[in-house]
Amino acid sequence: MDDFRKLMYGVLVAFIGVIVIWVSIVYISACGFTFTCRQAQPVAERTPVPTLAAATLPAPDFSISKPTVTHCRIAAVNLIGNWVSAGYSDTKPFTFTDIDGKTCEANFKNDVQPLFLEANLWYPGALACAACHQSDISIASAQMDLSSYQGMLMGSLRASQNAKGEDIFSGGEWEQSKLYDVLYVKKTEPLGRPPSLPAEGPTIFAGEQVQGTASATTESATPTPAASSAGAGGDQIARPSNPGGPGDALNLTGDANSGAQVFQVNCLPCHGPEGAQGVPNPGTDDGSVPVLNPIDPTMVSSDYQTFAYNIDLFVQHGSTPAGPNPAISMPAWGDQGALTQQQIADVIAYIISLNKK
Numbered sequence: 001m002d003d004f005r006k007l008m009y010g011v012l013v014a015f016i017g018v019i020v021i022w023v024s025i026v027y028i029s030a031c032g033f034t035f036t037c038r039q040a041q042p043v044a045e046r047t048p049v050p051t052l053a054a055a056t057l058p059a060p061d062f063s064i065s066k067p068t069v070t071h072c073r074i075a076a077v078n079l080i081g082n083w084v085s086a087g088y089s090d091t092k093p094f095t096f097t098d099i100d101g102k103t104c105e106a107n108f109k110n111d112v113q114p115l116f117l118e119a120n121l122w123y124p125g126a127l128a129c130a131a132c133h134q135s136d137i138s139i140a141s142a143q144m145d146l147s148s149y150q151g152m153l154m155g156s157l158r159a160s161q162n163a164k165g166e167d168i169f170s171g172g173e174w175e176q177s178k179l180y181d182v183l184y185v186k187k188t189e190p191l192g193r194p195p196s197l198p199a200e201g202p203t204i205f206a207g208e209q210v211q212g213t214a215s216a217t218t219e220s221a222t223p224t225p226a227a228s229s230a231g232a233g234g235d236q237i238a239r240p241s242n243p244g245g246p247g248d249a250l251n252l253t254g255d256a257n258s259g260a261q262v263f264q265v266n267c268l269p270c271h272g273p274e275g276a277q278g279v280p281n282p283g284t285d286d287g288s289v290p291v292l293n294p295i296d297p298t299m300v301s302s303d304y305q306t307f308a309y310n311i312d313l314f315v316q317h318g319s320t321p322a323g324p325n326p327a328i329s330m331p332a333w334g335d336q337g338a339l340t341q342q343q344i345a346d347v348i349a350y351i352i353s354l355n356k357k
Contacts, residue, residue, distance in 0.1 A: 072104035076201035106207030200245035240319030249344035259350030284323035
């Protein structure tokens, strides 16, 4: 029994000795023969992170104000028209006024040529114009090449590859040109064009406006109602919130007497008798529907076509008044087909007559 007890004590002492020796080895390897254990601290002068060289370039100066560039919105046909009226150059930029009243600058290569070369641009599923009007005159539609600037200059109905045909630009007279006739008047191009597509084509982003800088060109389109941005007194002309250009009503002769009947049924409930008193419109900044008699002075013009253009945009496309939650918005009478183009022409004539009393 004594021998067994001695054996157990011996094993226990040996185990404790092993533990002490192991702890001592671990401590000495980490801290050395010191109680401060400085050996375990990282040595700063041996950091693997390289020291960065001192900067030698001057700090950037952000105090210089640079012009702000914004893209512009315009109907495709109107953009082509401004380019043609400006001389249809392939190198010189031209100016136009977009649907928001901004004066913008565009060029043929970046803004006009894509209208002839890109598919799905005029409407979903649309072929590119150059797909049918290609460089091979023998198979090109109307023997016309719209795939390049030189091809456009050669015209349509060409007898051979090297022959010159009918001038599609009419020498810069846009409204007399073949291009204007098929795109705007007849609305036959691009091929398969849906009836719902406006005469002026889709609204696109084109050109740029550089704030605080003068236009780099003096060559611009002949001013038209669509290009006017300032009303009487130089104020910005009122425009609807909904995009879109003028409708076919501007090409029709309006009758004020017929327009009075159209107004009585469709416009009087919101604008009041003879447009003189708009009904309350909660949730708007103004608090009521705008009166049309007298109409917003920025829309008034001594030129009938300009005055009609300013009214037509609202009637065709409608508008949502400014405010957090307008109760009443202007319907898009033209876009929705609620009024015919002749009825719109008539009601425009009536509203103009109210403001000339």
